[in-house]
Each structure stands twice: as structure tokens, then as C-alpha cells.
Amino acid sequence: MKIGVTGGQGFIGSYVREELRARGHQVVVFDRHPRTPMVEGEEFFLGDIRDETAVFELAAHVDGIVHLAAVLGTQETIANPRPSADTNVRGSLNVFEAASRYDLVVAYAGVGNSFMRDLGTGSYTISKSCAEDYARMFNAYRDGRITIVRPVNAYGPRQSVAAPYGTSRVRKIAPAFACRALTGADIEVYGDGTQVSDCVYVEDVARAFVTALEHAAQHGPTERPVEVGPAESCTVNDIASLVAKEAAYLTGLSPVGVVHLPMRPGEVPNAVVKADVSTLAQIGMSAADFVSLEEGVRRTVDYYATQWLPGYLAA
Template sequence: MKVLVSGGAGFIGSWTRRELLKRGHQVIVFDHQDRRHQLADGEEFFLGDVRDATAVTEAAAHADGIIHLAAVLGTQETISNPRPSAETNILGSLNVFEGAAQYQLPVVYAGVGNFWMRDHGTGSYTISKSAAEDFARMFNAYRQGGRITIVRPVNAYGPGQSVAAPYGTSKVRKILPALTCRALTGTDIEVYGDGTQVSDCVYVEDVARAFVTALEYTAANGPTEKPVEVGPAESCTVNDIASLVAKEAAQVTGREPVGVVHLPMRPGEVPNAVVKADVSTLQQIGMSAADFVSLEEGVRRTVDYYATQWLPGFIPAA
């Protein structure tokens, strides 16, 4: 297949493209950032924004399937400024679904991994991503050509994920880069809340495999009956993750493990939250969480990446 990957220049998009190429597919990278210089053999680039219905439809005309990853991310970031997430995550997704329906293309939509938050302190990210899920179900039920499978990964992490301030330029703070950069620089890890909240993480390579497998399934069989939830077989707390990161960073740097500092929770975060996946849904596409990279191994690979690729070039602010 020739697969259009919206948001293909991003973190998960880059890993998904590699998985597609590994399986012999061709790739159209659809992104609003011009990253054509990063293309590999078998890839082409389409500069565009999912909010532009004409651009999306034109790109869809050249594809055999779509993996829709483009989104505005963030919890408190989208609460303080919800309009961009509504425009991209809802209207942008509608443009993708319309373009795919016009050409009867199979679609995999990256749904909301923290679906639990929909009923427990909903922020704009969850609202907008959940709304697009509802539209996907509408297209499947009532629109000719509706062939959309929803795939919900929990917190994806791994090499290449962007780093937020004060260690990088990303506007969105993600858990593994935030913890890892502090630990590698000898700074105590900051955890919001008491750290007992469940916040499952899944290695990005496994997420990419799930997206591509789901698209291949949908192309052959139509959409899955239920959303496919992608996460680890065993859950963990934020304190568990922090402890693993501190331990791995200490082994890399040769220093004593850093400590953990607990801070007040931020807007959009809920005490005793449970962000986890129903991994039994993976069976719909012939996958099992038992085959995923373990958290211990994933954290080791991730810490090693930041230690070798990020830390040497990091210059602390004056």
C-alpha cells in the first residue's frame, strides 16, 4: 500500500514510517512542517495542514490508506488555550475522514489513550480527541466508504521524543523526557501529585507496530469492532517510572540516583488517575501486549538515547 501518514514528521509518525517501510509499504508524509530533507527511500512528502480540507483531499487521492496521527497535544496546555486543539483534533480529523470516505480508503485514527479522563476531569485534549472518535464511529455506521479503526495508545515513549523547557524547545511536557533529562543532569525528578496515579507507558516501536498492523487489518477486513488499546501487560505508577529512570540514569552517569520531589498537580490532572489500556482489544488485530518491549528495557533504551544524543549538547541556562 501507499500510506498517507498525517503528522508523519513527528515522534510517533517517524517510528510509524519506519515500520511501514520495513513491511514493504510506500509512505506519503503529510505534515505542516517541511521535513522533506528527512525522507528515506520509498517516501514522498506532501506539505499541508489537516485543517485544510482541500490539501487533505488532494493528498488522499494519492494514497491507498491513511494513518492519522496529526494532533495538538498537551493537558494543561490545551486547557489554557483550547481553540487550536478543537480546530486540529476535531475539524482536522473530519477532513481526514471525509477525504478517506471519498476514495473509500482504510483509516487508522490515533485515539485518546487517556480515555479514563473523559469521565474524570476532562481537559481539551481529551474532549477533542474523543469527539473525533465519535465522528469515526458515525462514519463507520452511516457513511458510505467509512472504514476507520480507532487505535488508542497510552503514553508512548522512546528515543527521539521531544524535550520541553528547561531542557528543550517542545511546548508539551511528556513524562519520560521530563524525568530522564532531570536525572541525567543530576537534578531531582519532579512528580506532580503523590505519584501513586497509574500512568502506563508503551514503547513507541510497539505503538508503530500496532498502527501499521491495524491499517493492514482494516484494509483487508474493515474496521475493528472495538477501539484497539495499546499499552503494557502490567500497569505501573508514576513513582515506579521515576524510580526506574533514576536507577538507569545513575548507571549511565556513575552518580548516585537522584531523588524525587512531589509537586502540586496541575490543571487537567486528577488524583488517583488510572490511565491504562484494555490490552485484550489487541487480539482483534492479532497482537498481544506480552510481545511488547518491557518498561525496564524501554526505559534503559530511552535513557541511553538521551545520554548519548541529548546530554552531550545540553547547555544549562545561566
């Protein structure tokens, strides 16, 4: 199949592209700016999901869409909710309408903490969950072929780095912890660290998106959202400990400590963000086959040690 990937130059998008090519699909990368070079089996479509005409033009030339494009962030979208509402709701509606027009299958990136919408945890969660509701409406009344895929915190090599170590505007747990530990700074944890915030290796997330899309093409959308996460949960303190240990091994330094900071707006004390991994069976997958947290952290910290750290130290 020829598959459009909205937000295809993002972190998860880059792995979805690799997974699609590995399975023999052609890829059309739909994004606002050409940042990464295309490879054999790929083409680039310059566009914005808020532009209805551009989205419909994409849909006219593909067999399915993996819809990843979104405005991210928790506290960032509380301070400025309009961009996330515009992109995540209206942009997703454009994708669903275009898919309906051309009878396309869609794998839509939902949000792993969708249950927190009731707590008003941020426009990101609210807007992404709203788009899930629209996806269900299209499936129920518009012959939609949309499968909702809800990954928890995806992590792995190539994830963007936020200040003070990089230019990303959204702080992600793996690069934030790894960059501090590799430079000898204590890891900063918001709250007491006992909150459960499950992480899933990005390659497993990409496999779930592509498998969900292929399943929808053969069998239609799944009855329930496909939740993608590890078989066993962990706390933020557990993740920090693993990162500190691996960074110490790579640098030869003593493991850094952990500093606890006040929680930020949109973060909930004692929260439990985990996936109902039984939903993976709908597409023939199992969390038992996923990369373990220990192995995933090892690969991730090694990436930042070899690919990020030398440039940072030389700057």
C-alpha cells in the same frame, strides 16, 4: 500500499514511517513544515489537516491514511482550547470525509485516557474523543473503514524535550524524567506519584498502527478501539525509580531523588490510565510481545545520555 501519514514528522509518526517501510509500503508524509529529510520509499506532501482541499488531494493519491496529526497537551489545552478543537475535530473530519470519498482505510490515533472526558480533563482529551465519535458514525452510516487505535503514554528515543531542557511546549514523562536525572537534578513528579500512568514503547505503538491499518484493509475496521499498552501496570513513582536507577548507572553518580509537586490543571489524583490490552487480539497482537518497561527505559535513558546530554552540557 501507498500510505499517507498525517503528522508524519512527529515522534510517533517517525516510527510509523519506519514500520511502514519495513513492511514494504510506500509513505507519503503529510505535514505543515518539512523538518526531517525523506528517505527512499517516502515523499513529502506539504499540507495542514485543517485545509480540506489539501487533505482531499492527499487522499486522492494514497491507499490508506494513518492519522496522527493533532494539537497535544493537557493543561496547555485548558488554557487555550480553540487550536485543539479546530485541529483535532475539524481536521479529523476532513480526513474522514476524504477517506469516505476515496474509500480508504484509516488508522486514527485516539487517546488513551478517553474515559476522562467526563471529568473535563482538557481540550485534548475532549477533542480527540469527539473525533472518535465521528469515526464511529462514519463506520456505522458512511461505510467507513476507520480503526481507532488508543495508545497510552508512548515513550522512547527521539521524543521531544520540554523546558528547561528543550523547546517542546508539551512536557512528556520520559524525557522530563530522563533529562533531570542525567543532569543530577531530582525528578519532579506531579502529585504523590501513586497514580497509574502506563507507558508503552514507541516501536510497539508503531507496529499497532500499521497492523491495524493492514487489518482494516483486509477485514474492515475493528468492532472496538484497539488499546495499546503494557501487560502490567505501573505507577508514576515506579517509572521515576527506573529512570533514576538507569541514569545513575550511565553517569556513575548516585541516583537522584524525587520531588513531589502539586498536580496541574487537568490531572486527576489517583487516576488510573491503562489500556484494555485484550482489544489487541482484534488485530492479532498481544501485549505479552511488547518491550518491557525496564528495557524500554534502558533504551530511552541511554538515548538521552548519548544523543542529548553532550549537546546540552556543551551549550
